[in-house]
Amino acid sequence: MVSFKDSQTSLNSAIEFGELAIIGRHFKHGKGEDFEEITAPESMQSIVIEKDKQLTIGRSESNSLIIDHTAVSSVHCRVWAIQFDENSIPLVYIKDTSLNGTFVNKEKISKNQTYLLNHGDVITIKFGVSLKFLSVLGADELSYGRSLIQTDKIQTQFAKWVVKERVLGNGTFGNVFVCQQSATKKLCAVKIIKSTADSVSFESKVLSKLSHPNIIKVYESHIINSRLYIFEDLICGGDLFSYLADGDALTSIPEFESLIITFQISQALEYLHSQNIAHRDLKLDNILLEAPQPFTRIVLADFGIARTVSDSREKRRMFTTVGTPEYCAPEVGFEYSKTPHHLRAKLFKNPPVNPGYDTKCDIWSLGVISHIMLSGISPFYGDGDEFSIVRNAKLGRLQLHSKQWDGVSDNAKDFIQCLLYVDIEKRYDVGKCLQHPWIKKHEVELKKTYLKILSESCFSIQE
Numbered sequence: 001m002v003s004f005k006d007s008q009t010s011l012n013s014a015i016e017f018g019e020l021a022i023i024g025r026h027f028k029h030g031k032g033e034d035f036e037e038i039t040a041p042e043s044m045q046s047i048v049i050e051k052d053k054q055l056t057i058g059r060s061e062s063n064s065l066i067i068d069h070t071a072v073s074s075v076h077c078r079v080w081a082i083q084f085d086e087n088s089i090p091l092v093y094i095k096d097t098s099l100n101g102t103f104v105n106k107e108k109i110s111k112n113q114t115y116l117l118n119h120g121d122v123i124t125i126k127f128g129v130s131l132k133f134l135s136v137l138g139a140d141e142l143s144y145g146r147s148l149i150q151t152d153k154i155q156t157q158f159a160k161w162v163v164k165e166r167v168l169g170n171g172t173f174g175n176v177f178v179c180q181q182s183a184t185k186k187l188c189a190v191k192i193i194k195s196t197a198d199s200v201s202f203e204s205k206v207l208s209k210l211s212h213p214n215i216i217k218v219y220e221s222h223i224i225n226s227r228l229y230i231f232e233d234l235i236c237g238g239d240l241f242s243y244l245a246d247g248d249a250l251t252s253i254p255e256f257e258s259l260i261i262t263f264q265i266s267q268a269l270e271y272l273h274s275q276n277i278a279h280r281d282l283k284l285d286n287i288l289l290e291a292p293q294p295f296t297r298i299v300l301a302d303f304g305i306a307r308t309v310s311d312s313r314e315k316r317r318m319f320t321t322v323g324t325p326e327y328c329a330p331e332v333g334f335e336y337s338k339t340p341h342h343l344r345a346k347l348f349k350n351p352p353v354n355p356g357y358d359t360k361c362d363i364w365s366l367g368v369i370s371h372i373m374l375s376g377i378s379p380f381y382g383d384g385d386e387f388s389i390v391r392n393a394k395l396g397r398l399q400l401h402s403k404q405w406d407g408v409s410d411n412a413k414d415f416i417q418c419l420l421y422v423d424i425e426k427r428y429d430v431g432k433c434l435q436h437p438w439i440k441k442h443e444v445e446l447k448k449t450y451l452k453i454l455s456e457s458c459f460s461i462q463e
């Protein structure tokens with residue numbers, strides 16, 4: 001009735017983040033149901049949760065744990081672990097994809113909802129097995145968050161929210177914690193930023209007024225004791241950088257998967273740019289996935305340096321050099337001087353010589369991201385120091401004929417070229433990107449896939 005795939009029982013070299021231990025089974029008993037504790041054979045007592053590998057539980061042969069019962073869906077639920085960096089505590093999520101439901105501690109998870117597992121949680125597949133989640137750190141998985149809350153004197157109780165002792169990630173300006181919406185019990189994220197300078201206020205002021213499936217949803221924000229708390233949706237699949245990472249290198253993904261991600265980012269940019277907002281820091285790390293799998297909803301996050309540009313065409317310019325050189329358009333103004341401090345917050349003093357830049361800076365970044373997805377190569381990275389990255393970007397030479405591009409269509413290559421023109425006039429805007437043959441040729445399939453992604457996403461459930 002219950003079986004494991006062989007690969008799940010011999011994982012000695014993998015990084016383990018926890019396990020799901022079989023503790024019993026559920027069965028039909030007359031009109032009701034019953035539960036009995038079971039001791040599975042030794043080789044089948046637990047299923048290991050490892051880094052970068054999604055586990056599936058269900059009826060079909062392809063699952064990591066197969067439960068052969070008609071009440072169990074073909075893929076009933078998925079389990080995966082996310083770790084922000086190698087020093088942070090992994091988060092293990094479960095997503096229900098079943099007809100009859102997946103239960104955690106006897107509560108049903110809504111279909112397509114994702115739940116963050118805590119050490120000791122019991123997962124029940126009705127008329128299948130019950131599994132206990134054992135975190136690799138045991139009950140200690142909360143200690144890091146708890147100590148941060150204490151040392152940073154973080155407020156945990158709000159009228160509508162409770163901040164949890166789970167850390168999602170750390171940024172330059174602060175930390176991101178899991179929190180819970182008191183009324184609905186829904187898990188969300190709260191970004192807690194130490195500084196309340198103007199540079200971070202965009203996230204709290206403007207983002208809460210935006211509504212787009214591919215842009216992080218911000219509910220509200222509060223400033224308490226010089227800390228800005230931004231309550232937003234929890235996006236559970238990690239970032240695109242981790243998704244593409246393979247050891248120390250990045251890998252390419254299939255062309256249609258790259259296309260659907262590019263399409264979703266373009267949708268978000270079309271919305272942002274139509275409101276005269278530039279993100280200014282688009283990069284793999286700031287693109288979050290709802291689940292670490294192909295054809296999932298992607299969400300633009302980290303609007304810490306985003307800016308609203310003027311409505312007037314003449315004034316639609318920005319002059320501050322910000323962003324990340326690897327993804328940054330040449331006109332943004334990073335310089336290839338060997339002096340590193342030049343590379344941050346450099347103000348253009350003389351606008352007629354340096355005309356500044358506009359929202360097309362995001363298009364360049366999208367070009368870099370799509371280039372990486374299609375080939376596994378960052379186009380201007382060179383030997384990796386900022387000097388060569390900035391110089392290469394200013395030259396704008398692309399090598400779209402190396403072996404990494406074998407099998408990539410000419411349309412995809414042309415799309416990349418159109419986004420990475422150093423000449424801003426020649427570079428496409430987002431409207432033209434969406435009209436490019438790479439997208440137009442697949443428009444019907446793309447729209448169908450996009451609608452399916454949204455209909456299966458928590459975004460559509462909340463709206």
Ligand SMILES: Nc1ncnc2c1ncn2[C@@H]1O[C@H](COP(=O)(O)OP(=O)(O)OP(=O)(O)O)[C@@H](O)[C@H]1O
Binds near residue numbers: 168216232235286
């Ligand atoms: N809403 C969210 N849901 C899930 N994870 C999130 C969310 N927001 C941020 N994170 C995680 O926390 C990490 C830090 O996020 P944050 O936006 O504060 O950092 P950052 O500003 O990108 O860092 P830096 O400024 O150094 O680039 C992200 O990389 C991401 O992994």
